[in-house]
Amino acid sequence: MKRLLPLAAGMILLLSACGREDLSTLNPQGPVAQKQFDLMTLSISIMALVVVVVFAICIYVLIRFRRRKGDKTVPKQVEGNHTLEIIWTVVPIILLLILGVPTINTVFGLSKDYSKDPKALQVTVTSHQYWWEFEYPEYGIKTGQELVVPTGKKIQFKLASADVTHAFWIPSIGGKIDTNAGTGTTNKLYLEFPKEGVFRGKCAELCGPSHSLMDFKAKAVSQASFDRWVAAMKAPAVMPEDSKIKEAFENKCLTCHAVGENNAGSSAPNLTGIGSRQTIAGILYNDEKSTEENIKEWVTDTQKVKPGNMMPSAKDLDLTQEELDGIAKYLADYKLDY
Amino acid sequence: MAAHAHTVKRYRGLMDWLTTVDHKKIGILYLIAGGLFFIVGGLEAMMIRIQLMKPMNDFVGADTFNELLTMHGTTMIFLAAMPMLFALMNAVIPLQIGARDVAFPFLNSLGFWTFFAGGVLLNISWFAGNVPDAGWTSYVPLASPTYSSGHGVDYYLMGLQIAGIGTLLGGINFMATIINMRAPGMSFMRMPMFTWTIFITSALIVFAFPVLTVGLVALTFDRLFHANFFETGSGGNAVLWEHIFWVFGHPEVYILILPAFGIISEVVSTFARKRLFGYSSMVFATVLIAFLGFMVWAHHMFTTGLGPVANGLFSIATMLIAVPTGVKIFNWLFTLWGGSIRFTTANLFAIGFIPTFVMGGVTGVMLASAPADFQYHDSYFVVAHFHYVIVGGLIFGIFAGLHYWWPKMFGRMLNETLGKFTFWTFFIGFHLTFFVQHFLGLLGMPRRVWTYLPNQGFDTMNLISSVGAFLMGIGTIFFLVNVIASAAKKQKVADDPWEDGRSLEWSIPSPPPEYNFKQLPLVRSYDAWWNEKQKGNAEMPPAEPVGSIHMPSPSILPLVMSIGLFAAGLGFMYDHLIIAIAGLVVTFGCMFLRSVFDDHGFHIEPEEQEKGVHV
């Protein structure tokens, strides 16, 4: 869609009808989103019918019964009409039944819990201001910002927040659910990813200045590829070769972050294999600029990229240019083979 | 000015406005204050739309953007929409029911001044540099002391608490007024539709606002005194806030929209020269909507994780509201059917309301379906939906009401040509702004976003939306020009300037004298004034002989009490307990004075009534 196109609304709506495959709810890429889309289609159809009827009556009335100039006649004063009133009470009730039954069906269908199902993959999601942590309790691995899942399996999520309320949303795969802070309000959600691909995830609950930038990616891969990824994640961490860079990385990054087995209980995103991710910080796309440049942009001034986030910038960490370059190169090259 | 034997002091000029207990003047005060806040909220909206005009824009910073969206929502709902409704209800309700005043003129004045004090308190946050930024819903933990240091959210809490007192007083006052003060013969089922909707709205205020009061108190205690209501680390529960907020918040939506239904009913029926179609079913539908409005709050929380049973129940309950609302829509259409429709500006807004509100309503039913709502929730789809309901519904209704009752309130007509410019720019601008937002949401754009990355398919529609917002701004300017132009004109209008007036307010002078009715009218039917005209009568039949009319005295106490509360609010926020206590002492001291010194009021004698004084 180019901005130069004429601003005729109808035209644009046609062009943008379904939106991006990896982002739009109108372009469902999984059975959960599909069920929701079906319900949306059903409700839109019913409602379009209502709108058409009302508009038609409205337009007819306005043309037919407009007052002619100087008209002093008094129209017949009608109190009401029982038949008509019954019709427009009963017909909506029937329409609502048509919508209500599948709604209830889907409400229960989508709330199924696969957390005890051995065939499902369990993922624990923890939201932070402004990043996402994905833990795979069955494998003992954690990653950040990029969820990796196998196709053809049910993925059962357990979601909570480490700070404020966020909401976990991958529009083209399925609807959102809040991540609440505190005990007793952990949420569950299952999703399915039948197709391989990278799907865009968003935070959908106001969570602070960088709420709009709290994007993540969900990457669906084949089961074999997923198994390789798990193995690579569990393999011993690759550390910088240069000892000075290694020291700087350990002292200035690993105090919060983790790679592989190093500092596994960390409070910041796990960096294992960050070089294979699509983005840095969830929003700097590695296909637009190189991974290395993106890491440098991010670390140089984190507040410029994501206002209000917790990560200190290079100057707060006393990172020298040499250290920054070295760490950026190391991280950009830290790729997982899967 | 009345030079009367009574000792009651009467004021002129500014002091008259500060001390007035006359519902018509208080209505005008509400209109001025609400209009002012409407402009403030509108400017905030413009800044939001400028920021979102293009991807990765940096017109305002992320912090400022959150402040803007919070203040825009809070201001528009509590300080613009509600006061403008209060303006119309003050100006019109006593006239429509044939009363000389409201039940509690003093409280009426107090209600206005507390609202105004609360509104000013909330807005001085811009100058204090600590602006609320957690959204108008102020969800915790984001609004908790842990994640929101500084005083921003405190301004929200104190401002709304003080303004809320005013709203609650107004609700009680208008309920009591409508129950107790109706003219002889004005039975409930002869009340004009606007009066009915205000009656129900007042009941909703009385039963919904205290919930907000408690929520605000609890969060205030958390923030100022280390209480743990919502502190998840100390056993508090953040979801509890969501429940409390929406148990209030959903009825609030109906508090806003029901009066608009009433206005549309009056305007459509007047300008179609026809009796409102299905009056009794309209009344029943209004009551039913209000009743259901209390049992659907959790549809704002489908994604909170309440479980399938709650989600299913609240889905169905929410869908049910569509039935009485549909009844209303068709009743309006069939009021027009067979009528003689005159396209005044007021009626254009009313007719524009019908399809617009239907669109907002159908998206409401779509949102009611919980599984689909998982996709819509907190996306721009919701933003589009509630602006269709609140702007396309309520604001169109208020514009219709203002154009309709303006001659009654001020004794001057608004210019029809300028009015039509207002309507068309505002109407087209509105649909441009918000129609595309449905699609933005469906394409995956969350709401309350400061900016968005390019290449997501959001760019063009955001631009259209921003252009539309400018048109709405221009529409508002046309209206302001119209107001100023009409103020400059000196000609006086007739009692019944639309010639087709149906209810009692059109049977008395425009603007009405201080005491409204020289003799209380005898109401003999629904559409009382219209029916008298049809019988060839030039006046309402009187229910009492001409006599001395008792009036309440003006008082400065309401203003002083509000200033006391304002000071107390600031004092608590900034830990200056002395100021806080001093403020409360002033407020309670005024209550003491009010209780101890009886207000005997004064009388306007028949010979003064002849002179038509005190306008």
Next chain:
Amino acid sequence: MSAHEHADGHLPHEPEKATLEGRNKVLGFWLFLGAETVLFGTLFAAFIALRHQTLDGPTADHLFELPMVFAATMILLFSSLMSVFAVQAMHQNRVKAMIVWLIVTILLGLCFLGLEIYEFNTYVSEGHQFATSAFSSSFYTLVGFHGAHVAFGVLWIGLLIAQIFKKGLTVVTAPKIYVSAIYWHFIDVVWVFIFTVVYLMGKVG
């Protein structure tokens, strides 16, 4: 409709409803109590949601001593009864009796407040402070809101007694006495709920 038509001795049977102003006041006050009901309902809801979140602080079972709370309940119930007598006396135009009953009403109210302050003091010394836990915050807020209502009622009725001395019983003062009595019953009813929901349920778990 004037406020002082009946002010010279001949009071009607129900002086509080003799004028439109009086009727408005009574109706408006009932509506206000409707709002108060919602207010307390919300406080109860918050308390019920949070009452088990005691963290390291003392639990309800550990804290509450039913005999004292029961005594407080009885005092408030009797106080409410006294205000009934006061309104009866008003309807019989026995102004002195009315004043006596009102004085007893507020004296009992003061006893209740004294007990409550003593109770809160004990709790605080046992480590149950306002900021201890979600339970303690919601407890003090609910019971404290009620206590503040009692205190306001005592001051208000006290002021009304003074006004009766000064102005006598008129169609202006009678509605005030009447609505203050409804108010007093209302806070009594709220207390019965507090006694049940907070104290009794606190004891049984």
